[in-house]
Amino acid sequence: xxxxxxxxxxxxxxxxxxxxxxxxxxxxxxxxxxxxxxxxxxxxxxxxxxxxxxxxxxxxxxxxxxxxxxxxxxxxxxxxxxxxxxxxxxxxxxxxxxxxxxxxxxxxxxxxxxxxxxxxxxxxxxxxxxxxxxxxxxxxxxxxxxxxxxxxxxxxxxxxxxxxxxxxxxxxxxxxxxxxxxxxxxxxxxxxxxxxxxxxxxxxxxxxxxxxxxxxxxxxxxxxxxxxxxxxxxxxxxxxxxxxxxxxxx
Amino acid sequence: xxxxxxxxxxxxxxxxxxxxxxxxxxxxxxxxxxxxxxxxxxxxxxxxxxxxxxxxxxxxxxxxxxxxxxxxxxxxxxxxxxxxxxxxxxxxxxxxxxxxxxxxxxxxxxxxxxxxxxxxxxxxxxxxxxxxxxxxxxxxxxxxxxxxxxxxxxxxxxxxxxxxxxxxxxxxxxxxxxxxxxxxxxxxxxxxxxxxxxxxxxxxxxxxxxxxxxxxxxxxxxxxxxxxxxxxxxxxxxxxxxxxxxxxxxxxxxxxxxxxxxxxxxxxxxxxxxxxxxxxxxxxxxxxxxxxxxxxxxxxxxxxxxxxxxxxxxxxxxxxxxxxxxxxxxxxxxxxxxxxxxxxxxxxxxxxxxxxxxxxxxxxxxxxxxxxxxxxxxxxxxxxxxxxxxxxxxxxxxxxxxxxxxxxxxxxxxx
Ligand SMILES: Nc1ncnc2c1ncn2[C@@H]1O[C@H](COP(=O)(O)OP(=O)(O)O)[C@@H](O)[C@H]1O
Ligand SMILES: [Mg+2]
Numbered sequence: 294x295x296x297x298x299x300x301x302x303x304x305x306x307x308x309x310x311x312x313x314x315x316x317x318x319x320x321x322x323x324x325x326x327x328x329x330x331x332x333x334x335x336x337x338x339x340x341x342x343x344x345x346x347x348x349x350x351x352x353x354x355x356x357x358x359x360x361x362x363x364x365x366x367x368x369x370x371x372x373x374x375x376x377x378x379x380x381x382x383x384x385x386x387x388x389x390x391x392x393x394x395x396x397x398x399x400x401x402x403x404x405x406x407x408x409x410x411x412x413x414x415x416x417x418x419x420x421x422x423x424x425x426x427x428x429x430x431x432x433x434x435x436x437x438x439x440x441x442x443x444x445x446x447x448x449x450x451x452x453x454x455x456x457x458x459x460x461x462x463x464x465x466x467x468x469x470x471x472x473x474x475x476x477x478x479x480x481x482x483x484x485x486x487x488x489x490x491x492x493x494x495x496x497x498x499x500x501x502x503x504x505x506x507x508x509x510x511x512x513x514x515x516x517x518x519x520x521x522x523x524x525x526x527x528x529x530x531x532x533x534x535x536x537x538x539x540x541x542x543x
Numbered sequence: 544x545x546x547x548x549x550x551x552x553x554x555x556x557x558x559x560x561x562x563x564x565x566x567x568x569x570x571x572x573x574x575x576x577x578x579x580x581x582x583x584x585x586x587x588x589x590x591x592x593x594x595x596x597x598x599x600x601x602x603x604x605x606x607x608x609x610x611x612x613x614x615x616x617x618x619x620x621x622x623x624x625x626x627x628x629x630x631x632x633x634x635x636x637x638x639x640x641x642x643x644x645x646x647x648x649x650x651x652x653x654x655x656x657x658x659x660x661x662x663x664x665x666x667x668x669x670x671x672x673x674x675x676x677x678x679x680x681x682x683x684x685x686x687x688x689x690x691x692x693x694x695x696x697x698x699x700x701x702x703x704x705x706x707x708x709x710x711x712x713x714x715x716x717x718x719x720x721x722x723x724x725x726x727x728x729x730x731x732x733x734x735x736x737x738x739x740x741x742x743x744x745x746x747x748x749x750x751x752x753x754x755x756x757x758x759x760x761x762x763x764x765x766x767x768x769x770x771x772x773x774x775x776x777x778x779x780x781x782x783x784x785x786x787x788x789x790x791x792x793x794x795x796x797x798x799x800x801x802x803x804x805x806x807x808x809x810x811x812x813x814x815x816x817x818x819x820x821x822x823x824x825x826x827x828x829x830x831x832x833x834x835x836x837x838x839x840x841x842x843x844x845x846x847x848x849x850x851x852x853x854x855x856x857x858x859x860x861x862x863x864x865x866x867x868x869x870x871x872x873x874x875x876x877x878x879x880x881x882x883x884x885x886x887x888x889x890x891x892x893x894x895x896x897x898x899x900x901x902x903x904x905x906x907x908x909x910x911x912x913x914x915x916x917x918x919x920x921x922x923x924x925x926x927x928x929x930x931x932x933x934x935x936x937x938x939x940x941x942x943x944x945x946x947x948x949x950x951x952x953x954x955x956x957x958x
Pocket of ligand 1: 304305307309327328329330331332333334335336
């Protein structure tokens with residue numbers, strides 16, 4: 294269970310999150326919808342542990358553990374995973390080397406031994422096939438020269454291999470055509486389960502046609518301003534964010 | 544030029560010249576004495592003040608006796624590769640494999656006359672004057688040598704020594720070979736070694752140099768001459784260098800010769816590594832690529848000086864020189880001085896130098912996958928440095944360097 298309470302965050306003196314409170318239960322798929330600039334990516338980075346944000350107040354707990362006292366890598370080892378809105382390209386680092394380092398780092402943090410290479414290869418191959426990721430992509434450096442869709446599929450591949458307890462998907466749909474969106478959504482849906490919480494962040498309702506949420510939260514100016522069932526997303530699609538936009542009466 | 548009074552070290556070298564020195568050794572020595580140890584006032588030595596650094600000159604290393612051979616043997620682990628071993632700069636057949644059992648390969652003790660011209664450089668003069676006991680490795684014309692030959696430079700001394708290795712590798716026309724040089728002579732003493740490479744027409748050599756523990760003060764001179772269409776690919780991995788200057792003098796003498804030089808220096812502590820290149824395109828249609836990378840932690844100091852010269856007759860020259868530094872500490876520094884001297888009008892030449900830090904976003908991305916900060920940093924450092932190995936065509940040599948680099952990064956605490 295992810296519990297965020299009264300979170301206040303600023304960067305470079307600019308306040309971005311203003312007392313955000315949110316709980317996502319195990320097994321739940323929660324969606325956050327919000328206009329651009331409302332702080333959605335900031336929220337995902339702060340939960341994942343990026344160091345350049347200043348957390349002024351509030352708490353973030355995963356299964357009762359205080360995440361704010363943990364490094365980004367420790368959070369990952371506790372089972373947190375972030376699908377980046379803009380996955381990074383890392384020249385010179387082979388994708389397979391990266392995947393192996395990530396899997397084994399998390400295993401070591403849990404006191405397990407490294408995954409034997411043949412098992413690793415088998416797992417990667419199986420997961421890649423489901424996501425339509427070619428052997429050629431796996432041979433390239435991490436995300437280098439990948440299309441937007443390929444990068445997102447690679448994110449879901451990592452998620453499938455690392456089997457997180459809780460995943461945040463930051464605008465997974467951005468830069469995806471409909472086929473790529475379907476492939477990624479299928480990958481995510483396959484990872485739904487009663488033990489795993491998902492927080493799906495999006496600007497558009499479209500994504501939620503493919504990953505149907507249990508609950509929808511609306512975020513505006515750094516906090517959750519409204520929560521409801523899936524019908525809330527449809528209402529937003531019809532009315533737009535005008536009433537939540539910067540400057541609108543609260 | 545301002546004449547400097549001889550330093551103590553200059554004087555000390557005077558006592559090292561053996562009584563039985565040949566006339567040409569005496570001539571080289573006189574040239575060295577005239578120039579003296581280079582100081583920062585000499586432009587090409589501006590960043591590596593050898594005169595200030597070399598305070599004492601240890602005794603000349605003698606040809607290895609049983610005791611020093613056994614010291615060296617102790618350091619020489621088992622290897623599946625064929626090895627040529629030098630001890631304190633002397634070719635040591637007793638410790639070496641018989642590479643001449645490979646068809647097309649011959650090895651012999653070097654004679655003075657084997658070495659053709661060398662660049663005008665005081666340390667090359669000193670090396671010519673004082674070196675004894677080097678080898679000449681010959682690869683016959685047309686021979687294609689598949690097994691990797693390894694040259695291992697060790698010390699057998701128990702105390703500081705001055706070492707002057709001087710070896711020659713010659714490839715006949717169309718010959719091909721891959722050679723790894725492992726320099727592990729230890730921290731103590733003074734080293735002034737010289738390697739000469741001559742490539743015949745259409746010959747191809749891949750050469751990797753692993754510099755593990757260099758002397759307290761060490762000079763390495765690499766001189767190469769490429770005949771028409773010859774290809775030389777050479778990459779050096781430098782680490783643990785208290786004070787190293789590695790200087791390259793390369794002439795692309797024949798038409799269409801190709802040179803790929805690369806280097807990665809992984810430096811910490813007060814390490815100082817200076818790579819100085821003098822590359823001369825002496826014929827048309829030559830191609831040269833030089834890429835040197837420096838990982839600089841603690842108070843490390845990296846120096847890159849590269850000069851590509853293209854005389855008027857070397858039309859259609861294609862040259863690119865690049866130097867990059869990865870700064871891991873605010874106290875570390877890189878001085879880069881790439882230069883082009885172009886007198887031909889139809890050429891494509893360029894150079895660049897850049898210094899970066901570890902990318903915080905990339906680091907964060909790796910960390911969110913559970914990779915702890917230190918490991919994530921090493922992954923990025925490795926990626927930064929390892930791409931210079933791609934200058935080599937030999938997969939085996941590239942892998943050797945990759946393994947070495949990850950071992951170095953595993954041992955060093957850089958960040
Ligand atoms: N590193 C930063 N420095 C300054 N302002 C930032 C930084 N990151 C985000 N912001 C600002 O914070 C606000 C929220 O951004 P973001 O979290 O990316 O919103 P969203 O993901 O909802 O579009 C924006 O106004 C953005 O310009
Ligand atoms: Mg965003």
